[in-house]
Amino acid sequence: MFNRDRWKEILEVLSSNVFRTLATSFGVGWGIFILIILLAAGKGLENGIRADFGDIATNTMFMWSRNTTISYKGLPKGRRFSFKLEDVQAINDKVPNLRFISPRNQLGGFGSGNNVVRGLKTGAFNVYGDYPEIIRQEPMTITSGRFVNQNDIEDKRKIAVIGDGVQNELYDQGETVIGTYIKIQGVNFMVVGTYQKKDSGGGEEGQKEIYVPFTAFSQAFNMGNDVGWMAITANDGSSISELKEKIVGVVKENRKIHPDDKRAVGYFDLYEQFNRVESLFGALRWVAYFVGVLVLLSGIIGVSNIMLIVIKERTKEIGIRRALGEAPWSIKKQILMESIFLTIISGMIGIIFGAAFIYGVNAVLDSVGPVDMFINPSVSLGVVVSALVILIFSGLLAGFIPAQSAIKIRPIEALRTE
Amino acid sequence: MIQIKDLHKSYKMGKNSLHVLKGINFNVEEGELVAIMGSSGSGKSTLLNILGMLDSSDSGEYILDNVPIKDLNETKAARYRNKFLGFVFQSFNLINYKSAAENVALPLYYQKVPRKERQEKALKYLEQVGLKEWAGHLPSELSGGQKQRVAIARALAAEPKVLLADEPTGALDSKTSYEVMDLIQKINDAGNTILIVTHEPDIADMCKRIVHLKDGVIIEDKKIEQVRAEQYV
Numbered sequence: 001m002f003n004r005d006r007w008k009e010i011l012e013v014l015s016s017n018v019f020r021t022l023a024t025s026f027g028v029g030w031g032i033f034i035l036i037i038l039l040a041a042g043k044g045l046e047n048g049i050r051a052d053f054g055d056i057a058t059n060t061m062f063m064w065s066r067n068t069t070i071s072y073k074g075l076p077k078g079r080r081f082s083f084k085l086e087d088v089q090a091i092n093d094k095v096p097n098l099r100f101i102s103p104r105n106q107l108g109g110f111g112s113g114n115n116v117v118r119g120l121k122t123g124a125f126n127v128y129g130d131y132p133e134i135i136r137q138e139p140m141t142i143t144s145g146r147f148v149n150q151n152d153i154e155d156k157r158k159i160a161v162i163g164d165g166v167q168n169e170l171y172d173q174g175e176t177v178i179g180t181y182i183k184i185q186g187v188n189f190m191v192v193g194t195y196q197k198k199d200s201g202g203g204e205e206g207q208k209e210i211y212v213p214f215t216a217f218s219q220a221f222n223m224g225n226d227v228g229w230m231a232i233t234a235n236d237g238s239s240i241s242e243l244k245e246k247i248v249g250v251v252k253e254n255r256k257i258h259p260d261d262k263r264a265v266g267y268f269d270l271y272e273q274f275n276r277v278e279s280l281f282g283a284l285r286w287v288a289y290f291v292g293v294l295v296l297l298s299g300i301i302g303v304s305n306i307m308l309i310v311i312k313e314r315t316k317e318i319g320i321r322r323a324l325g326e327a328p329w330s331i332k333k334q335i336l337m338e339s340i341f342l343t344i345i346s347g348m349i350g351i352i353f354g355a356a357f358i359y360g361v362n363a364v365l366d367s368v369g370p371v372d373m374f375i376n377p378s379v380s381l382g383v384v385v386s387a388l389v390i391l392i393f394s395g396l397l398a399g400f401i402p403a404q405s406a407i408k409i410r411p412i413e414a415l416r417t418e
Numbered sequence: 419m420i421q422i423k424d425l426h427k428s429y430k431m432g433k434n435s436l437h438v439l440k441g442i443n444f445n446v447e448e449g450e451l452v453a454i455m456g457s458s459g460s461g462k463s464t465l466l467n468i469l470g471m472l473d474s475s476d477s478g479e480y481i482l483d484n485v486p487i488k489d490l491n492e493t494k495a496a497r498y499r500n501k502f503l504g505f506v507f508q509s510f511n512l513i514n515y516k517s518a519a520e521n522v523a524l525p526l527y528y529q530k531v532p533r534k535e536r537q538e539k540a541l542k543y544l545e546q547v548g549l550k551e552w553a554g555h556l557p558s559e560l561s562g563g564q565k566q567r568v569a570i571a572r573a574l575a576a577e578p579k580v581l582l583a584d585e586p587t588g589a590l591d592s593k594t595s596y597e598v599m600d601l602i603q604k605i606n607d608a609g610n611t612i613l614i615v616t617h618e619p620d621i622a623d624m625c626k627r628i629v630h631l632k633d634g635v636i637i638e639d640k641k642i643e644q645v646r647a648e649q650y651v
Contacts (some may be wrong), residue, residue: 325500412472
């Protein structure tokens with residue numbers, strides 16, 4: 001492999017017809033270039049869409065109650081029911097591999113009237129009764145003060161964490177927020193923190209929310225044990241999509257709902273949606289590899305062709321070498337190494353140009369500002385390594401037929417061609 | 419050195435079969451200088467190819483330096499050629515992108531001789547054929563006679579048991595031919611066994627023995643008084 005004479009010869013052969021070598025290597029370089037560009041474009045799209053999902057815990061489902069549609073255990077159909085806190089405990093006890101179960105209650109919402117007052121200012125905001133875990137499921141950045149904690153829950157403290165949008169509407173510029181009081185449906189809550197949410201499709205709405213402790217919310221607004229809805233996140237490694245049937249089953253049993261009543265409990269499986277997008281990325285990657293490898297294949301056929309011509313040209317030389325006692329496998333090795341060397345070098349050039357191209361695209365993207373659903377196209381080291389593996393393999397493939405035909409040349413026939 | 423018994427060879431040409439060698443028997447002792455003569459189609463080149471393990475016989479025995487040569491696969495044949503035989507061709511057959519020294523060193527490379535030793539030996543043999551100063555030149559920069567002398571140096575480099583020369587002077591004018599024959603005679607004087615295929619009587623006369631082939635059989639095998647090439651140089 002690391003034989004000086006062998007390498008010298010490879011270079012001599014490849015440099016004996018520079019134009020032909022370049023033209024041949026272009027095919028392989030182009031193939032790898034296309035492969036890299038396609039993969040990078042796919043990655044860019046993936047990055048863009050992932051950014052839209054933000055940091056939201058994607059292994060999450062949301063569950064809410066609706067009206068029953070089948071009568072059961074003497075209860076009529078069309079019954080309105082509500083989840084209870086016991087259901088949260090029951091789910092926790094009976095369903096394994098759950099990370100967070102956050103019962104939630106909500107006031108306000110789309111189109112409702114003003115519900116929050118501070119001095120002379122009023123506003124309509126979503127008010128949530130929540131447990132501290134919700135910040136892990138719906139990530140937000142605390143910009144001042146703190147978020148709801150366990151003590152708030154236990155002591156039923158009437159405190160509130162407000163969003164940027166709330167602050168803008170209820171406070172003057174530069175006014176101190178922490179420690180002030182706001183009145184939510186006639187009940188005073190002390191503001192202990194402010195948050196900002198990353199833009200995740202919700203836009204302004206996401207900043208106009210108020211979080212208060214679940215227990216304080218229940219007490220202040222007469223919710224009793226009722227739970228409006230739940231956000232449930234599974235442990236990493238188990239999928240919420242597989243657990244959701246069980247969760248819904250537990251709730252149905254507790255709430256005396258007919259097991260076949262599909263409409264009584266509504267839910268939204270974020271993970272399933274996310275997986276659908278994930279599988280789209282997978283398909284894109286597959287298409288990139290498919291197209292790239294096919295383009296590469298035409299380059300490889302080019303290399304193979306040229307190697308066949310080279311062997312035709314060198315028939316006599318190979319005959320001489322055989323007559324002088326070079327073993328067939330040595331000739332085969334020589335041809336294979338030439339072919340692999342040529343593919344790898346031209347592939348590397350393709351990779352370099354591809355990387356430069358991606359770098360250029362990134363520079364342009366940076367200068368013109370963000371483009372929708374397309375962020376930072378890039379290829380990972382893994383892709384480069386797998387491209388290299390593909391190259392070595394294709395070099396072998398390209399050299400195999402020519403090498404085989406080279407050792408088929410019998411010295412006597414080679415020497416006869418005068 | 420060489421023992422051949424009842425050697426047959428025929429080529430298939432479509433439906434017809436061409437019987438080229440029809441039972442050849444001859445022996446060559448160590449240190450002999452044998453000319454194989456015959457008109458074209460007499461089978462002399464085929465015989466040389468079989469002797470050179472470039473071709474196989476249909477039947478018969480071939481023993482080279484007490485080693486029976488039979489059932490060769492290509493790898494084994496290549497090893498035997500490298501170890502036992504040196505070739506000199508009519509058209510020189512030097513590798514044209516390698517310098518004279520590299521050409522001479524080639525058989526040594528296949529013997530896995532270390533690089534440095536290879537270069538030393540190549541220079542030694544080039545010196546023997548009087549071309550030491552031309553070591554770095556490409557074949558295209560050499561004259562016909564010089565090329566053939568490089569080829570002879572290459573054939574000698576592996577220190578073979580037998581040197582096989584196929585019309586070594588066929589592409590040379592008479593003066594250069596005699597120079598090359600002079601070289602061959604001197605190599606023979608040093609004890610090397612050499613077989614030359616030729617159709618030129620004056621070249622054959624410079625050998626020690628002439629084997630005459632006609633239509634695939636030996637019609638004459640005689641020892642002769644060697645004509646020294648020196649006097650014409």
